[in-house]
Amino acid sequence: MEIIMSVVAGILFAAGIYNLLQKQLLRIVIGTVILSNGAHLFILTMGKLKRGAPPVLEYGISDYADPLPQALILTSIVISFGLTSLLLVLSYRAAQENNTDNMEKLRGNHDE
Amino acid sequence: MSNLAVLPIIIPLVSGILLAFFHTKTPFVRHAAKLLSVMSTGVAAYVFYYVLQNGTVTLETGGWEAPYGIVLVADLLAVTLVLTTNVIGLACVFYAPYSLTEQKERYYFYTFFFLLITGVSGAFLTGDLFNLFVFFEVLLMASYALITLGGEKVQLRESIKYVLVNLFSSIVFVTTVAFLYSVLGTVNMAQMAERVQEVEQQGILTTIGILLFFVFATKAALFPLYYWLPKPYTVPNPVVSAMFAALLTKVGVYSIIRMFTLVFIHDTTVTHELFIWIAGFTLVFGAIGALSTNNIKLIIAYNIIPAVGFMVMGIGIYNKTALSGSVYYMISDMIIKAALFLLAGAVAHIVGTSDLRKMKGLIHQLPLLGWLLFISAFVLAGVPPFSGFIGKLMIMQGGFADGEVAIVIIGLLSSLLILYSIMKIFVRGFWGEKDENITIDRKTANALTWPVAFLVFFTVLLGIGAEMFYPVVDEISNQLMNPEIYIDSVFKE
Numbered sequence: 039m040e041i042i043m044s045v046v047a048g049i050l051f052a053a054g055i056y057n058l059l060q061k062q063l064l065r066i067v068i069g070t071v072i073l074s075n076g077a078h079l080f081i082l083t084m085g086k087l088k089r090g091a092p093p094v095l096e097y098g099i100s101d102y103a104d105p106l107p108q109a110l111i112l113t114s115i116v117i118s119f120g121l122t123s124l125l126l127v128l129s130y131r132a133a134q135e136n137n138t139d140n141m142e143k144l145r146g147n148h149d150e
Numbered sequence: 151m152s153n154l155a156v157l158p159i160i161i162p163l164v165s166g167i168l169l170a171f172f173h174t175k176t177p178f179v180r181h182a183a184k185l186l187s188v189m190s191t192g193v194a195a196y197v198f199y200y201v202l203q204n205g206t207v208t209l210e211t212g213g214w215e216a217p218y219g220i221v222l223v224a225d226l227l228a229v230t231l232v233l234t235t236n237v238i239g240l241a242c243v244f245y246a247p248y249s250l251t252e253q254k255e256r257y258y259f260y261t262f263f264f265l266l267i268t269g270v271s272g273a274f275l276t277g278d279l280f281n282l283f284v285f286f287e288v289l290l291m292a293s294y295a296l297i298t299l300g301g302e303k304v305q306l307r308e309s310i311k312y313v314l315v316n317l318f319s320s321i322v323f324v325t326t327v328a329f330l331y332s333v334l335g336t337v338n339m340a341q342m343a344e345r346v347q348e349v350e351q352q353g354i355l356t357t358i359g360i361l362l363f364f365v366f367a368t369k370a371a372l373f374p375l376y377y378w379l380p381k382p383y384t385v386p387n388p389v390v391s392a393m394f395a396a397l398l399t400k401v402g403v404y405s406i407i408r409m410f411t412l413v414f415i416h417d418t419t420v421t422h423e424l425f426i427w428i429a430g431f432t433l434v435f436g437a438i439g440a441l442s443t444n445n446i447k448l449i450i451a452y453n454i455i456p457a458v459g460f461m462v463m464g465i466g467i468y469n470k471t472a473l474s475g476s477v478y479y480m481i482s483d484m485i486i487k488a489a490l491f492l493l494a495g496a497v498a499h500i501v502g503t504s505d506l507r508k509m510k511g512l513i514h515q516l517p518l519l520g521w522l523l524f525i526s527a528f529v530l531a532g533v534p535p536f537s538g539f540i541g542k543l544m545i546m547q548g549g550f551a552d553g554e555v556a557i558v559i560i561g562l563l564s565s566l567l568i569l570y571s572i573m574k575i576f577v578r579g580f581w582g583e584k585d586e587n588i589t590i591d592r593k594t595a596n597a598l599t600w601p602v603a604f605l606v607f608f609t610v611l612l613g614i615g616a617e618m619f620y621p622v623v624d625e626i627s628n629q630l631m632n633p634e635i636y637i638d639s640v641f642k643e
Contacts, residue, residue: 077324084328107328121287
C-alpha cells in the first residue's frame with residue numbers, strides 16, 4: 039500500500055511541477071494545488087498508512103494508527119486551501135490590471 | 151510565570167483583530183495602533199528582562215507535556231529577536247500614517263501589520279518544527295496581503311512571483327517535515343536533537359538537513375535562491391518594505407541557526423562547509439547586484455543579500471566567537487535595514503522618484519536625513535565604532551581562529567563594495583548643488599525623519615554601548631554552543 043501511495047505522490051509532484059513551469063497563470067495555480075496535495079499524501083505515507091485500529095482513545099489498544107501525520111495534514115490542508123483562494127484572486131486581479139495572464143509578459147522592465 | 155512566553159504572540163494577534171473592527175475610523179486606529187505597539191514593545195522588553203534574569207521560559211500549550219504537545223520556548227536568542235522585532239514595529243507604526251494613503255490604511259494595514267508581527271514572534275518562540283511551518287504561513291499570509299496593498303499594476307505583477315516562490319518553498323518545507331518525522335518519529339525540536347544524538351547523525355539525516363537548509367535559504371535569500379527578493383521588495387509602500395527587509399529574511403536565518411546549532415550538529419563537515427561556500431557567493435553576488443542599479447530602493451534591497459551572507463558565514467564557521475558575531479550582526483542588521491528602507495522611502499516620497507539620476511543636493515534641504523544616511527552606510531559596511539563593525543569583527547575573529555582565511559577576505563572586500571553602493575546614494579543624491587525644482591513639505595519630512603532617527607540611534611547605541619550588550623550576546627552563543635541547555639529547558643525534571 040505504501041509503495042502505491044509513494045508512486046501516486048511522485049506522479050502528483052511531477053504533474054504539479056510541470057504545471058508550475060507553464061506560462062499561463064491559471065495553470066500555475068493548478069500546479070501549486072496538485073503539488074500541495076502531493077505533499078499531503080506524502081506526509082500520510084511517511085506516517086505508515088495502516089497499523090490496526092483508528093486513533094481513538096480506548097484502553098487496551100496497542101495497535102492504533104499514528105494520529106500525528108493526520109493532524110499535520112489537516113493543518114496543512116487548511117493552509118493550502120486559504121493560499122489557493124488567495125492566489126486565485128491575486129492572479130485574476132493581476133491578469134485584469136496587466137491585460138495578460140502570460141508570465142513571459144509579466145516580467146517587467148527597468149524603467150519603472 | 152511560563153505564560154510569559156505566549157504574550158509576545160497573543161498581544162499583536164489580539165491587537166490586529168481588534169483594529170480590524172474599526173478600520174473605517176482611521177484617526178482612532180492610528181492612535182490605537184501606536185498605543186498597542188508601545189504596549190507590545192513594553193511586554194517584549196519585560197519578557198526579555200525576565201528571561202535574562204531567570205533563564206529560558208517554556209510553555210507547554212494546553213497542558214500537553216513536552217514531546218506530545220506544542221511547546222513555546224522563550225530562550226535568550228528568541229526573546230532578543232522578539233524585542234528587536236517590536237522595536238522595529240514601533241518605528242514603522244509611527245512612520246506609517248505619513249507614508250500611506252488613507253485608503254491603504256482603511257484596507258486593514260494595521261491589522262496585517264500586527265499579524266505579521268504575530269507570525270514573526272511566533273516563529274522565533276516556537277519549539278516545534280511543524281509549528282514553525284504554521285507560523286511561517288501566518289507571517290507569509292500577512293506579507294502577501296501587505297505586498298499587494300494598494301493593488302497597483304507593478305505590485306500585482308511582482309507579488310505573484312513572490313507568492314509563488316514562497317508557496318513552493320513552503321511545500322518543500324512540509325515535505326521535509328514529513329521526511330524528518332518518518333526518520334525521527336517526532337517534530338519537537340528538543341526531542342529531535344536528542345534522537346539525532348542517539349544515532350550519531352547518519353547520512354540520511356545530513357541529506358534532510360541540507361534539504362531543510364535550502365527551504366530556509368529560500369526564505370533568507372541566500373545564493374543561488376535570492377533572485378526573487380530584490381524587485382518585489384521595492385514595489386510595496388516603504389513601511390511594508392522596511393518590515394519585510396528587517397523581519398522576513400531574518401526569520402529564515404534564525405531557523406537556520408536554530409536547526410544547525412541544535413539538531414544537525416554531529417556531522418558538520420558537509421553542512422557547515424557548504425554554508426561557508428554559499429555565504430561567500432551570497433556576499434559577492436549581493437554586493438554586485440547593489441552596484442548594478444541607480445534605483446535607491448533597489449540598491450538597498452540588494453544590500454539585504456550580503457548581510458544574510460555574513461550571518462550564514464558565522465553559522466558556517468561554527469565556533470563561539472563567530473556565532474556571537476552572527477547574532478550581534480543580525481540584531482544590528484534588522485534595525486539598520488528597517489532604517490534604510492524607511493529612509494529611502496522618505497527620500498522617494500519627498501522627491502517623488504527613487505531614481506538617483508533625477509536628484510541632487512538634497513543635503514541643503516534635508517540635512518538630518520542626509521547625515522542619517524551617512525551613519526547608516528557606516529553601520530552597514532561595518533566602520534568602527536558602529537554596531538555592524540562589532541558583529542563583523544567577531545565573525546572575522548572566529549574565521550581566523552578556525553583557519554577560514556579565504557572567506558574572511560571575501561567578507562572584507564565585499565564590505566567595501568557595500569560601503570561604496572550606499573555612499574553612491576549619499577554622493578549623488580545628497581551632495582552637490584542645491585536643486586531648486588524640489589519643494590519640500592517640511593511637516594511631512596520631519597515626521598518621516600524621526601522614526602529613522604530613532605532606529606539609527608539604536609544601532610549607534612548597539613555599537614558604542616557594545617560593552618553593555620556583549621554579555622547578552624555572549625550568553626546567547628553559549629546557549630547555542632551547548633544544546634543541552636535548550637533540551638533540558640524543554641524536558642524539565
